Amino acid sequence: MAVKSYDVVVAGGGVAGVAAAIAAARRGARVALIEKQCILGGLATSGMIYIYLPLCDGYGHVTAQGLAWEMMRRSVEYGPFTTPPGWAGVTEGYSGIGGKRFRCCFSPGGFELSLDKMLEEAGVDLWLDTRVVGVRTHDDRITSLRVANDSGSVTVRAKCFVDATGGAYLVQLAGGKVGRDENFMAAWWMDAAEHPEKYLLTEGLSISRLGNRTPELSFGECRGGRDVTRFVRRAWSMLRDRYDALPAEERKKNFPVQLPSMPQLRKIARIDAVYNLADADQGGHFDDSVGVVSDWRRAGPVWETPYRSLLPREVRGVLAAGRCMGTEGLAWEIFRVIPAAAVTGEAAGVAAALAAAAGRDPSEVPADEVRACLLSNGCIVDAAPEFGVDPGNCEKTPEYTEN
Numbered sequence: 001m002a003v004k005s006y007d008v009v010v011a012g013g014g015v016a017g018v019a020a021a022i023a024a025a026r027r028g029a030r031v032a033l034i035e036k037q038c039i040l041g042g043l044a045t046s047g048m049i050y051i052y053l054p055l056c057d058g059y060g061h062v063t064a065q066g067l068a069w070e071m072m073r074r075s076v077e078y079g080p081f082t083t084p085p086g087w088a089g090v091t092e093g094y095s096g097i098g099g100k101r102f103r104c105c106f107s108p109g110g111f112e113l114s115l116d117k118m119l120e121e122a123g124v125d126l127w128l129d130t131r132v133v134g135v136r137t138h139d140d141r142i143t144s145l146r147v148a149n150d151s152g153s154v155t156v157r158a159k160c161f162v163d164a165t166g167g168a169y170l171v172q173l174a175g176g177k178v179g180r181d182e183n184f185m186a187a188w189w190m191d192a193a194e195h196p197e198k199y200l201l202t203e204g205l206s207i208s209r210l211g212n213r214t215p216e217l218s219f220g221e222c223r224g225g226r227d228v229t230r231f232v233r234r235a236w237s238m239l240r241d242r243y244d245a246l247p248a249e250e251r252k253k254n255f256p257v258q259l260p261s262m263p264q265l266r267k268i269a270r271i272d273a274v275y276n277l278a279d280a281d282q283g284g285h286f287d288d289s290v291g292v293v294s295d296w297r298r299a300g301p302v303w304e305t306p307y308r309s310l311l312p313r314e315v316r317g318v319l320a321a322g323r324c325m326g327t328e329g330l331a332w333e334i335f336r337v338i339p340a341a342a343v344t345g346e347a348a349g350v351a352a353a354l355a356a357a358a359g360r361d362p363s364e365v366p367a368d369e370v371r372a373c374l375l376s377n378g379c380i381v382d383a384a385p386e387f388g389v390d391p392g393n394c395e396k397t398p399e400y401t402e403n
């Protein structure tokens with residue numbers, strides 16, 4: 001079997017994986033990014049998601065910079081929207097979403113083009129249409145991945161790996177424990193229709209959404225291919241019911257254009273980390289914090305991200321980033337979205353590059369070293385005392401829970 005070697009290999013080209021790969025490559029590491037689809041951005045693009053949730057606490061304070069802010073800026077590069085006027089020097093434009101928070105809409109296809117440009121600029125070796133199908137370990141440490149594509153199987157070695165697969169697949173393949181949680185049915189898709197109250201890309205082209213968190217639409221945990229098939233077919237059936245109910249004339253103007261190519265499962269599996277962030281940690285402080293994540297649903301206390309939440313408890317040689325990092329309960333709900341994927345992806349990528357350069361396991365890299373590098377990237381690693389504190393003069397933003 002052919003063998004390839006890198007300093008850092010990132011599995012999964014969603015927002016977390018792209019951020020990790022760029023961050024590691026910018027620190028001089030030789031990096032490969034392995035993605036099973038021919039799409040970059042993961043759920044954020046192939047799931048027809050279109051809202052870059054807030055990088056602020058809801059009280060006017062920016063809570064994340066670095067790659068999280070850079071990616072938000074690049075998400076609107078090929079599309080009709082701007083980053084929100086009034087924030088970060090932007091004076092005019094239309095962010096596509098109301099309220100006063102630092103968030104914006106993007107065109108999924110446009111975001112994908114920008115992510116590719118960012119990877120190219122950073123010099124990341126991108127492997128599309130390539131799936132990680134196995135891992136080799138030595139003393140509980142991942143030493144190589146087995147990947148497969150139409151050319152066959154290849155062994156990919158690295159000094160450090162990042163699991164950004166959205167379902168902790170590297171850690172699972174290495175025998176590490178994971179946690180799971182329930183899901184609700186959802187269908188977000190692109191259609192030829194005009195919904196002024198929803199997301200109008202341009203005249204006659206929108207993204208629509210069906211599904212919500214009601215007991216009838218509860219789906220439970222996803223444990224593999226059969227569940228994914230069941231989930232996707234139920235979403236298709238919801239869509240057919242919707243179109244079947246339209247009068248024939250209306251169906252000529254209102255029809256599906258593009259359905260998601262990823263299952264819109266919010267939570268698949270997350271690692272059992274050295275420290276699993278939990279509900280009580282909102283507003284708390286961690287000496288090893290590597291980033292700040294805000295509550296995307298409402299204004300309020302923010303979350304610091306301990307470095308230990310990126311480190312699987314039982315498997316070495318790998319960090320997790322994005323929605324498969326170590327969180328549970330409400331913390332998982334907060335950390336499973338795009339801004340947190342970018343924040344934790346950048347932290348994991350920096351740590352992986354440091355580990356590879358020093359020939360150490362990521363668990364042996366002092367969090368202070370990771371923090372220092374992130375600070376030099378312009379990131380915010382600790383919550384400022386004013387974060388999450390209502391100054392009393394803020395216009396109320398409606399609570400957001402559908403995402």
Ligand SMILES: Cc1cc2nc3c(=O)[nH]c(=O)nc-3n(C[C@H](O)[C@H](O)[C@H](O)COP(=O)(O)OP(=O)(O)OC[C@H]3O[C@@H](n4cnc5c(N)ncnc54)[C@H](O)[C@@H]3O)c2cc1C
Binds near residue numbers: 016035053169321339
């Ligand atoms: C209905 C719904 C609405 C949402 N709305 C919003 C919203 O409005 N705003 C927001 O910010 N977030 C929203 N989210 C959440 C958000 O889009 C995702 O959770 C986030 O983008 C996750 O990023 P990630 O990089 O951690 O994981 P993913 O996007 O899941 O990326 C993982 C990548 O790994 C790849 N992969 C998996 N296994 C393998 C393998 N074995 N080999 C190679 N590649 C592999 C996948 O193809 C994928 O590209 C929504 C989610 C849902 C379901």
